[in-house]
Amino acid sequence: MQTRTDQAxxxxxxxxxxxxxxxxxLTHRSAGAPHNERLEFLGDAVLGMIVAEALYARWPxxxxxxxxxxxxxxxxxxxxxxxxxxxxxxxxxxxxxxxMKSGGHRRDSILSDALEAIIGxxxxxxxxxxxxxxxxxxxxxxxxxxxxxxVGKDAxxxxxxxxxxxxxxxxxxxxxxxxxxxxxxxxxxxxVLSDPPLAGEGEGGSRRAAEQVAAEAVLxxxxxx
Amino acid sequence: MQTRTDQAxxxxxxxxxxxxxxxxxLTHRSAGAPHNERLEFLGDAVLGMIVAEALYARWPxxxxxxxxxxxxxxxxxxxxxxxxxxxxxxxxxxxxxxxMKSGGHRRDSILSDALEAIIGxxxxxxxxxxxxxxxxxxxxxxxxxxxxxxVGKDAxxxxxxxxxxxxxxxxxxxxxxxxxxxxxxxxxxxxVLSDPPLAGEGEGGSRRAAEQVAAEAVLxxxxxx
Numbered sequence: 001m002q003t004r005t006d007q008a009x010x011x012x013x014x015x016x017x018x019x020x021x022x023x024x025x026l027t028h029r030s031a032g033a034p035h036n037e038r039l040e041f042l043g044d045a046v047l048g049m050i051v052a053e054a055l056y057a058r059w060p061x062x063x064x065x066x067x068x069x070x071x072x073x074x075x076x077x078x079x080x081x082x083x084x085x086x087x088x089x090x091x092x093x094x095x096x097x098x099x100m101k102s103g104g105h106r107r108d109s110i111l112s113d114a115l116e117a118i119i120g121x122x123x124x125x126x127x128x129x130x131x132x133x134x135x136x137x138x139x140x141x142x143x144x145x146x147x148x149x150x151v152g153k154d155a156x157x158x159x160x161x162x163x164x165x166x167x168x169x170x171x172x173x174x175x176x177x178x179x180x181x182x183x184x185x186x187x188x189x190x191x192v193l194s195d196p197p198l199a200g201e202g203e204g205g206s207r208r209a210a211e212q213v214a215a216e217a218v219l220x221x222x223x224x225x
Numbered sequence: 226m227q228t229r230t231d232q233a234x235x236x237x238x239x240x241x242x243x244x245x246x247x248x249x250x251l252t253h254r255s256a257g258a259p260h261n262e263r264l265e266f267l268g269d270a271v272l273g274m275i276v277a278e279a280l281y282a283r284w285p286x287x288x289x290x291x292x293x294x295x296x297x298x299x300x301x302x303x304x305x306x307x308x309x310x311x312x313x314x315x316x317x318x319x320x321x322x323x324x325m326k327s328g329g330h331r332r333d334s335i336l337s338d339a340l341e342a343i344i345g346x347x348x349x350x351x352x353x354x355x356x357x358x359x360x361x362x363x364x365x366x367x368x369x370x371x372x373x374x375x376v377g378k379d380a381x382x383x384x385x386x387x388x389x390x391x392x393x394x395x396x397x398x399x400x401x402x403x404x405x406x407x408x409x410x411x412x413x414x415x416x417v418l419s420d421p422p423l424a425g426e427g428e429g430g431s432r433r434a435a436e437q438v439a440a441e442a443v444l445x446x447x448x449x450x
Contacts (some may be wrong), residue, residue, distance in 0.1 A: 190347065
């Protein structure tokens with residue numbers, strides 16, 4: 001049986017050495033100071049790093065752009081609110097009477113802010129390693145479930161799939177320039193789409209590398225790619 | 226005397242257990258794979274957290290908005306490039322011949338990306354605590370030098386100063402509503418400016434708290450406040 005004291009001093013298996021941190025993390029600004037906004041600032045950064053590291057390790061072939069997009073997806077407000085609901089944060093929130101009446105403990109923004117604040121509180125209470133041990137399991141399934149199409153494929157492949165998915169013609173890669181000494185050639189390639197009519201250039205130490213950069217430049221101009 | 230080996234395996238006092246990480250962090254994508262973009266993604270998150278924690282600890286009265294703005298200032302590209310120059314990263318960069326010719330080792334974007342990549346590399350090489358010990362000193366002066374006007378003042382004070390600095394009339398705080406039981410009053414206050422003509426509302430458990438929230442709502446609408 002969980003006692004009242006456990007409830008007030010523990011969260012998701014972490015027993016707080018300083019229970020006041022947990023109480024603060026659960027207090028919305030509408031209930032007065034000390035509230036959870038500063039802890040939310042800290043927890044947002046801690047969570048960003050925990051998720052960045054997990055994605056980096058889990059998807060060794062993903063490029064920077066894919067990792068950045070995947071992270072934004074995992075820590076967006078609605079995703080954090082879903083985690084907060086699984087952890088049953090809502091009923092433990094301390095809200096001002098106005099927020100209470102209007103159902104603030106069910107609102108995505110309040111739940112996701114509180115989740116970040118709790119992460120900040122655990123970090124201050126027990127340090128980075130302990131915080132990661134508690135927090136990472138909340139996101140592990142989502143980190144592994146990131147579609148390979150978003151993080152596992154190179155730019156040329158992603159561009160090809162984007163076009164094929166919309167029954168559009170494939171890109172053309174045109175070598176624009178080849179220069180430099182024998183041992184240090186520079187290739188400039190232009191990637192051209194007919195529909196939508198777009199183009200992008202890339203430079204690299206090989207033709208293939210330059211094509212990837214050019215494809216990435218075009219992907220950056222496509223909506224939802 | 227620093228030997229060639231030290232140069233290739235150490236950075237800012239950190240001796241790499243895995244020197245390949247340092248070599249990768251110093252390699253721009255124009256020089257081919259493995260380059261530093263994935264490390265940059267990781268390092269950006271690590272740095273964000275180190276700076277967030279330092280600001281949180283150094284400015285105990287700063288609200289979340291001030292902390293967020295101060296952090297953005299400290300880790301903006303030009304600030305990171307300045308740190309990279311102090312640490313003399315430029316001459317150690319490995320660039321493709323095109324970037325080399327066009328002076329890429331002096332460019333802010335390339336320098337700041339490489340700095341973040343080095344932070345990611347130190348983190349992978351030695352863990353969070355060791356990474357923070359190396360990295361924090363690069364930013365400590367800037368963390369302490371954040372103007373108190375940005376992090377030490379409450380919303381009403383900041384709003385007042387913004388207006389006074391532009392010779393504009395002070396805001397009016399108008400109580401809109403007072404409700405709730407004796408022990409749980411709710412106050413709604415409207416903060417009204419005549420020039421620029423703006424208003425914002427705030428709710429709180431006291432009139433003063435509601436005024437702060439209303440002032441914050443107005444500050445959010447002012448450019449550069």
